Amino acid sequence: MNAEPADSEIRPGLVVVLAAGAGTRMKSDLAKVLHPILGRPLLGHVLAAVLDTKPRHVVVVVGHQREQVVEYVNRDFPQVLTAVQDEQNGTGHAVRCALNALAADGIELGDEPVMVVAGDTPLLTPATLTDLVSTHVATHASVTVLTAELDDPFGYGRIVRDDDGGVLAIVEQKDATPEQTQIHEINSGMFAFNPDTLVDALNRLTTDNSQGEEYLTDVLAIARSDGKSVSAHQGEDPDEMHGINNRAQLAAATALLRDRINAEHMLAGVTFVDPATAWIEPGAELAPDALIERNSAVDAGSSVGSGAVIGPDTTLIGTQVGAGAHVLRSHCDGAVIHEHATVGPFTFLRPGTELGERGKVGAFVEVKKSTIGPGSKVPHLSYVGDARIGEGSNIGAATIFANYDGEHKHATVVGDHVRVGSDSILVAPVTIGDGAYTAAGSVITEDVPAGAIGIGRERQVNVEGWVARKHPGTSSADAAASSKSTE
Ligand code: UD1
Ligand code: CA
DSSP, X not given: OOSOOOOTTOOOSEEEEEEOSOOGGGXXXXXXXXXXXXXXXHHHXXXXXXXXXXXXXXXXXXXXXXXXXXXXXXXXOTTOEEEEOSSOOOHHHHHHHHHHHHHHTTOOOOSSOEEEEETTOTTOOHHHHHHHHHHHHHTTOSEEEEEEEOSOOTXXXXXXXXXTSOEEEEEOGGGOOTTGGGOOEEEEEEEEEOHHHHHHHHTTOOOOSTTOOOOTTHHHHHHHHTTOOEEEEEOSOGGGGOOOOSHHHHHHHHXXXXXXXXXXXXXXXXXXXXXXXXXXXXXXXXXXXXXXOSSEEEOTTOEEOTTOEEOSSOEEESOEEOTTOEEOSXXXXXXXXXXXXXXXXXXXEOTTEEEOTTOEEEETOEEESOEEOTTOEEEESOEEESEEEOSSOEEOTTOEEEOBOSSOBOOEEEOTTOEEOTTOEEESSEEEOTTOEEOTTOEEOSOBOTTOEEOOSOOOOOOTTHHHHHSTTSHHHHHHHTOSSOO
């Protein structure tokens, strides 16, 4: 933003976040402001931006589906207050409800600016809010509205200015004259108010408009007619002001936020093969020289080290990936993958998985609550659950750690440099000692001491001439008869 840098003393005394509306157009049982984009509800994005401006108090006005909204706010933003607006009589009425709730709590407004923002504008940035409040203070205005020039202003309130460019009023789409609908400068729904002006004007709002509501926007005309100064601050990025009303706008805002986040990571040294299909949540940590392949997602609780490659087609949830590791076409939830380890393709790492340095978990392997030591490998088609595997061990293809007896889960311990034969079943609780082997196809129910081989299977029996007797005249019988390799 190119406004003067904010004076560090300038901060809002109060921010009112409007979130009482019905959100009818979402057609959802979930409150509109709780619909997530990139892992965080719309309201959470707004509150994060608001709290970044260090306001003294924040109040969210709730109404429709208020139990859900209050629960979310109390859980994720315990420092934020809520105020109930029982009937949605308009944005002006909503702000009055917030002020009444504060007063009931004995909280005084003071002299600092009061800001109002909508709870459904997830792309809002702290810089824009700070800009708005510093412009408001610097211009000594009694009201400052954040505006934007939109190519398609339909549906928004329009900023009506006089011949000198002074703001006269905001006129809602439904109340606008044909001439006023030609105005492209719109009300973002975000304001900074002088507290006295706000309180006085809120008490004088009428419902004399096409929606029969008390419009917050009428505060401007009231202040203006009282001879107070009203100013408009045009924001630089109209995208920030998009309110979400339906699922199409939800998806569009998600894409914009994705692009914004990815651009930041790219400037910080992360390579994205296809930024349009990389979904990095706010809070995810990507080190410089990490490489994000196409169709991959990294959630807020995950981190990716330098030189690590994620994807294509990989999802990381609460997963830490060390430097130089490679996670290919896999789903990892609650895992720790150490430096230079490899995972995938088609691997499922579940919570409690820890894969040691240069370890490998390969194709079609599922791992749960298990530690796989440095350099150890589970290359193909296996299930590893509740196991502790030492270093340098190899788990043969199609090995199953049978950890569940139908009632309880049990642990398996595999030592260092163990060789588990293909298609082994390790029936927990069981321990395979250091350097031990198991024979392919074994069902291992007893501990195998260090250096031993555990063989848990029947010996093979060959019945000579069986095919010729049981399936005479078949192609198998013919092949056997003409075989030169018999005997
Ligand atoms: C409002 C503005 C409009 C602006 C637009 C920006 C008014 C009268 N109009 O219109 O000038 O261009 O936002 O997006 O302010 N809400 C309540 N209680 C109510 C009514 C609304 O809490 O009684 C909340 C809604 O949940 C929403 C916000 O206020 O978060 C805006 O309400 P909405 O009905 O979406 O207003 P718009 O018609 O979009
Ligand atoms: Ca509306």
